[in-house]
Amino acid sequence: MSDTQFHSGFVAIVGRPNVGKSTLLNHLIGQKISITSRKAQTTRHRVTGIHTDEHSQFVFVDTPGFQTRHRNAMNDALNKSVKTTLGDVDAILFVVEALKFGPADEEVLQLLPKHRPVWLVINKIDKHDKTLLLPFMQQMAERFDFAGIVPVSAEKHIQIEALLDAVRPHLPQGDPMYPEDQITDRSERFLAAEIIREKLFRLLGEELPYSINVEIEKYEQEGDLRRIFAAILVDKANQKAIIIGKGGEKLKRVSSEARVDMEQMFEGRVYLEVWVKVRSGWADDIRFLKQLSGEG
The missing domain is CATH 3.40.50.300 (P-loop containing nucleotide triphosphate hydrolases)
Incomplete structure (x- = not known):
C-alpha cells in the first residue's frame, strides 16, 4: 500500500x-x-x-x-x-x-x-x-x-x-478532517473537568470512591482570563469529607494543581473554584449519565 x-x-x-x-x-x-x-x-x-x-x-x-x-x-x-x-x-x-x-x-x-x-x-x-x-x-x-x-x-x-x-x-486515503493544529474535538469545558478528575485520582489514590465525577457549572472567559466553577459529585455524604480533607487541605491541593495544568493547556490565566456535592445514586441514573456524556 x-x-x-x-x-x-x-x-x-x-x-x-x-x-x-x-x-x-x-x-x-x-x-x-x-x-x-x-x-x-x-x-x-x-x-x-x-x-x-x-x-x-x-x-x-x-x-x-x-x-x-x-x-x-x-x-x-x-x-x-x-x-x-x-x-x-x-x-x-x-x-x-x-x-x-x-x-x-x-x-x-x-x-x-x-x-x-x-x-x-x-x-x-x-x-x-x-x-x-x-x-x-x-x-x-x-x-x-x-x-x-x-x-x-x-x-x-x-x-x-x-x-x-x-x-x-x-487509513483511508483522503483529506484531513480537522485543521492541522487541532489536537482534540473536545471543548475547554470538558478538558477542565478532566484535569480536575485526574488530580482527584492522583492525590486521593485508593481513598477515592468509584462513584465520582466532575461537573463544570459555570465557564466564563474575559480576554485571556477564564473563570471556572466546578462541582465534584459524590454518591454518599461520608465521601465528601474524604475529598475535602482535614481543614480543606486535599480539596485545596486538587484545585491548585488543576489550575496550574489548565493555565498551561489553555495558555492563559485561570480563576478556579471547586466544591463537593452529594448527589445520591448518580452512578446508576441513566438520564444523568447521558447528560454527563452530552447525549441528553
Missing part, C-alpha cells in the same frame, strides 16, 4: 482497565488530553485526540476500559461505548501489558471485529525482561489475526513513531 497519498481516518484504542491506553493516547498526540492515574477506570468519556503530520491525520478515540468487576448502570454504559466504538473506526489498537494476558484481556479480545485491521500494542516493555517478549508476542499472534504487533512503552515514548508508521498506510 502506497504512502504517497494523504491518509486520514479514525483509530480506536481499546483494552482492559489500567493497561496505559490514556498514556498512549497522550504520547501519540504529543500533549495530555486524556487523564491518567494508577487507579483503573479513570477514563469515562470517549476522548478524541488528533495527530496530523505531513502524510496523514490520525483521529484517535480513547475508550473506557471494559469493566466487569463493578457492575452498575455507569459501567454497563461504558461497556456499550466500547462495543459501539469498534464498529465506527478504520483501525483498532488493542493494548495489553507486556507478559500479562488474563480473563479481562480475553473479554476485550472477543469484542474485536474481524473486518477491521487490529494492531496488538504491547505496552510497558520497559518494565520487563526483553528476552521474554518474543515468546509472549508469538503466543499472542496465535490468538488473533492481527495486522501487526508493536511493542511500546507509552510512558517512556518508546516505539510511538513506529506504531504510527505501521497504522498510517491502512
